[in-house]
Amino acid sequence: MLLLLIIGAFSPFFAEDDKKEADAGMKIIADNFIYRISKGEAIYTGDVSVVDSQIDIFTDKMTVIFAKPKPKGKEKLKPANNPPANGEKGGGKKDKPKVALSPLGGIGGNIDRIICEGHVIILNKKDRTKATGDRAVYTASNELMVITGGAQLTTKAGVLRAKVIEYNRRTGDLSAKAAVLTKEGKKRNKPAPTDSKGK
């Protein structure tokens, strides 16, 4: 389900249509996988590919950090360092984000952050929109995706290069800091930060 959030986070960059098609399943391919249940993190490394019917994500490393469990009811009486069983979620249906499941559903609980590092490419298969950068961080609490390190957004309208490209999934705002928009071979400086709705 981390993918759920990944896609959810990035999808507004791209098409927001045909959610049913996105329901066709997806696959993550990587060389290695480390899942530390007690630390609440899952790490895919080595040519990581997230393949979906709508978008593909490519990166060198993808880390999923799960939110710390929130004690509920009587469990608040327990010491903070007394996690249930495997050190993970005790359950708790409250405060769950709408798409908050881990790579294997219940294993890690709600996602706190997703970090893609190294040659990050996010590609929309339908409209060929592409976002690239050295690093992309999605934070679930504010639903903000931040792409840094040679951040670039390529659309039919042109190529937007910026120091930082931010996408607010909640509001749909897209902002770029120190941005340069290249359109059909011409360059023009874009006031920073630049906000625009949608893609």
Added chain:
Amino acid sequence: MRGRFLVLLGIVAIILTAVSQVLPRQGVQKRIKFPEYDRVTGKIKSLLTGEKATPQKNGYILVEEARLETYVYDGVSRNIDLIIEAPRCLFNFRTRVASSAGNMKVSRADGQAAIEGRGFVWDQRSSTLVISNDVQTVMKNGFMANTKNDQDR
């Protein structure tokens, strides 16, 4: 007198060596269970089961048809979280580490998602899973929110 003692000691050493070579192959157990408990709560964290367990050298046990379950708790009710399966793996009873160079599979209890790979290490104490090669995670419901999964937990 001292010579006899040394000879006797040598014989005993030889016998012990011979026995130690044989014993690891003996004591095959069927349908084994190796649970791991949380030291604080006393609740079971994970359970390694196998159809057959054969003691090996250096404290290892060869587990065939290995299946490892991890658990999550919702109040007092225990739910299976992950299921790790491998045709065979080595389990070190002292370090509580299971490993294999072969194929393995991890799945959710409800079958909604699965990971396959080649070569893994499972540290039962720290509840850490490492898959070394060719990792493939497949999710049936793609990127769509799966409220059923949420409720399952």
